[in-house]
Amino acid sequence: MDKKTYQKENATPQYPHHYWEYPIAIYLFLGGLGGGILFLNWIFSAFVFPGIDLTQVMMLPNFVALIVIVIGLFFLVFELGQPPVFYRAYVTATSIIKWGAVLLTIASVGDLIWLLAYWSPAVPVLGFLSVFNFFEPIGPLMLALAGLAGFGIMVYTGVMLSTLKAHSFWATPALPILFTTSALSTACAMIMLSMGGWPGVMATLIDYLAVHEIHSMLHLIDIILMFAELTILLIMILSFLGAGNRTQQRVALRWVKGSYAPFFWIGMVGLGLVVPLLLDISGGALAGVVANVLVLCGGCLLRFLCVWSDDRQPLPDENRYYFRLKASDDRFMTRWDKPGKELERGQTWAYKENEF
Amino acid sequence: MTRYAMAIDQRRCIGCHSCTVACRTWNDLPMDIVYNPVVGGVVEGEWPHVHRNWVPTLCMHCKNPECVPCCPTGASQQDEDGTVWVDYSKCMGCKVCVNACPYGMRDTSHTVRRFDQFVRKCTFCKDRREMEPGKDPYCVQTCHQKARIFGDLDDPESEISKLVNNVDTFRLLEELGTDPQIYYIPDLGGRR
Numbered sequence: 172m173d174k175k176t177y178q179k180e181n182a183t184p185q186y187p188h189h190y191w192e193y194p195i196a197i198y199l200f201l202g203g204l205g206g207g208i209l210f211l212n213w214i215f216s217a218f219v220f221p222g223i224d225l226t227q228v229m230m231l232p233n234f235v236a237l238i239v240i241v242i243g244l245f246f247l248v249f250e251l252g253q254p255p256v257f258y259r260a261y262v263t264a265t266s267i268i269k270w271g272a273v274l275l276t277i278a279s280v281g282d283l284i285w286l287l288a289y290w291s292p293a294v295p296v297l298g299f300l301s302v303f304n305f306f307e308p309i310g311p312l313m314l315a316l317a318g319l320a321g322f323g324i325m326v327y328t329g330v331m332l333s334t335l336k337a338h339s340f341w342a343t344p345a346l347p348i349l350f351t352t353s354a355l356s357t358a359c360a361m362i363m364l365s366m367g368g369w370p371g372v373m374a375t376l377i378d379y380l381a382v383h384e385i386h387s388m389l390h391l392i393d394i395i396l397m398f399a400e401l402t403i404l405l406i407m408i409l410s411f412l413g414a415g416n417r418t419q420q421r422v423a424l425r426w427v428k429g430s431y432a433p434f435f436w437i438g439m440v441g442l443g444l445v446v447p448l449l450l451d452i453s454g455g456a457l458a459g460v461v462a463n464v465l466v467l468c469g470g471c472l473l474r475f476l477c478v479w480s481d482d483r484q485p486l487p488d489e490n491r492y493y494f495r496l497k498a499s500d501d502r503f504m505t506r507w508d509k510p511g512k513e514l515e516r517g518q519t520w521a522y523k524e525n526e527f
Numbered sequence: 528m529t530r531y532a533m534a535i536d537q538r539r540c541i542g543c544h545s546c547t548v549a550c551r552t553w554n555d556l557p558m559d560i561v562y563n564p565v566v567g568g569v570v571e572g573e574w575p576h577v578h579r580n581w582v583p584t585l586c587m588h589c590k591n592p593e594c595v596p597c598c599p600t601g602a603s604q605q606d607e608d609g610t611v612w613v614d615y616s617k618c619m620g621c622k623v624c625v626n627a628c629p630y631g632m633r634d635t636s637h638t639v640r641r642f643d644q645f646v647r648k649c650t651f652c653k654d655r656r657e658m659e660p661g662k663d664p665y666c667v668q669t670c671h672q673k674a675r676i677f678g679d680l681d682d683p684e685s686e687i688s689k690l691v692n693n694v695d696t697f698r699l700l701e702e703l704g705t706d707p708q709i710y711y712i713p714d715l716g717g718r719r
Contacts, residue, residue, distance in 0.1 A: 190625045190634070252620015252635050252644030259600035259619045268599035268623055336703065337593060337629035483629060486699060487582045492566040 189481055194250035196478040199328045200357075200471045201243030202275065203350060206324030207358025208236035209278055213318025215385060217311070226289035226310070228381050230371030232362045236321070237282045244275055267331050274323040281317030285310055291372040325354040332477065339418040340480045345407040349473075352403060356396040357470035359389045360463035390459065393466070394451050401444045404473075408435075422480045431476055439476065443469015529608040530708075531651055532680040533667070534690050535583050537714035539674035542568050542581040549669035550585075553652065557636035562586070562649040563666055580714055583674070585666070586611060586632040586649035587699065587707030594624035594633060603646070608679075609708055610651050618645040629700050630707075651677070680708070 212229045248257045260272045287303035288310035294300070306313070329347030336342040367373055367382045411423035426435045447462035447469070542565055550562045567582035588611050595603045595611060602617035603624045613624075613633075624646055625633045635644040652664035662668075667675040678687035687710075690696075696710040 190622050250621075252622070252642070252646070253618070254642055256619045259602075259617060260621070261599075262617075263599055263601045265596050266599040266623070267597065268621060272599070334597070335593075335623075335626050337627055481626065483631060484700060486566055486584055486630065487580075488567045488569050489564075489631075491568065492564055 189479055191478055191481065192250065193475070193478075194246035196475040197471070198243045198247040198250070199331075199350070199478065200474040201239040201246070202271075202324050203328045203354030203474075204357045204361060204467075204470070205236040205240035205243065206274075206278060206321035206328075207354040208232050208239075208361055209282055209314075209317045209321030210319075210325065211355070211358050211362060211389075212236075213314050213321070216314060217318075219388070220381065220384075223377060223381055225381055225385075227291065227371040227373055228367050228378055228385070229362075230286070230289065230291075231365040231368035233282055233286055234370060235361060235365050237279060237286065240275060240279045240282070240324075244279070267327070267334055271324070271327045271331060274320045274327060278317045278320035278324060281313040281320065285313040285317060288313065290370065293372045293374075294370040297370060325351045328354065328474075337483045338481050339416055339484065340411070340422040340482060341477070343407065345403060346477070349400065349403045349407060350477075352396055352400045353470045353473055356393055356400055357467050359393040359396065360466040363389050363393070364460065364463050390451060393463075394448065397444050397448050397451070397466070401440070401448075404439070404444075416484075418482050418484045422482050425480070426476070431479075434472060434476060438472045439469050443472060528681055529679045530681040531588065531609050531677070532687055532691070532708040532710065533585070533588075533651075533664075534676040534687050534696065534710045534712060536674045536676065536712045537580060537582070538712060539672040540565070540581040540583055540714075541672055542579060543672075545669050545671065546583055546666035546675065549665045550649070553655070553665040554647075556647070557638045559638050560634060560636050560647055562632070562647075578714060582699075582711070584630065584632070584699070585709065586628075586651075587630055587705065587709045588649075588651060590706035590708060591704060593627040593629065593703075593705055597623045597627045599623065606653075610653055611648070612650040612653055613646050613648055615645050620644045620646060622646065629703050629705065 212225075212233055216225045216229065248254045251257055260266075260269055263269055284306050287300060288306035290297075290300045290303065292298045292301040326347055329350030332338075332341040332350075333343060333346045363386055366385060367378065373379060373382075408423050408426050411419040412427055415423060425431050442465050444466075447465045450458040450462035450465075544565050547561060547563055547565060550556070554562065556562065563583060563585035565581055565583045567580050570577055570579050572578055588609055590609065592603075592605060592611050595605050597603075599621060600617045600619055602614045602619075603611070604614060605611045620635055622635060625635065633646050633648040635646055637644075652662075652666075655662050655665060663677050667677045676687050676690060678685040680688055680691065682688055690712070691710050694712050696712055698707045698710060701707065
């Protein structure tokens, strides 16, 4: 293949825009984070320390899980073309998105009931919420439901992308594994940062001992997860680069030495995984906090880069079509690329279109 | 049973884009939506045997469409005659189907008001065919080179059935297993 043909076939796609924008990336990150927290909380409460009351220790992590899931759902609904009719997502039985919506609903409702069931009257300012303590008998059941749904959400965020085989970079079994590992890793980091905080009321020595014990266990788990994530990530990208189809190679090239390379090498691999690993291994309380914050930022960056890697296999000389459109009518295309920028208050596009 | 399909004769297509314009006119499309872009147009061959190869595209109305089962609201549907279409009254604009289509033949318009967007796509002019049964899609009617042939693939007497069964054709991204129903008759530039 001559150089000119090679360059043309490997050119960056010139589609008008990414179909999914930043809200979906944020939603995938927050959904995975919230799901991971609920899953780990359930595992620790039901299996690791079955006889110990961890409700006050895990109150803030569960509160954070509820908040991030709700914020994630907000971004999901915000990305819709018609947000007021979001309830239509619950209609069909076959769609993966429908299962995601159901899992998110179960997780958030279960978590809310669990929080209210164990809400202490001694919580500053919001102590009156303890009137809902009558949920306490179903608290463990709700945590189990939320934990299982949380596990489903972690897996679903990756599966949702990997079922879309139009995008070669997404349609790989490695992506759900990578997303699940990252979700668990970020959940570990968030639990370590928030365990034992408000609105949990730490009253006994056992609570403090539990915080210490869980922290040291999560610390170890997070180190293992970061190693695993680094391995999966590098294997996935480098195998795409070496043995992927043309679309996968083009995206991997962008990650490894193209426009995404600084975000990938410095942001995700360096600051998101290697530096936190070194900080976690070297020890120290402040180093641990910095490592956890970096892990969270790295997880968020991973979702952004993956969502923006939505290249599909171009149709014959499709790139040329869009190149030509952009070159021949820049005024038209400028407005296409950035609609609304030239709109003034009260004007509509129908009004603006009449100028052409 | 009726099974609609389209054959596109690349030997006849001259890349005039009148099918694109016709489609935009009939469907009253916003300016950032094109249902049937005519891509390609690369000069191929060696002098004096040179030719330009145009690839008029549109929704492939696949037999196994990726865009239908992924729709969470049931708005994306397929009729018994194979037509894949979107019920705008059910669509919530989540763009899963847009991402699922390997051909990039669906999109929402960015020029319509935010929060009022829905997914649009070619329907083989379902509305025209419902108004007047037997009528061709507007792009087919407009093509002055007769490069687009539309009809019932299951009818052995139809023009498209005869063409597809007797002429070498190819389909786009056939390896994905979606069984697209747009058949291309290649322009081999005089070569066999």
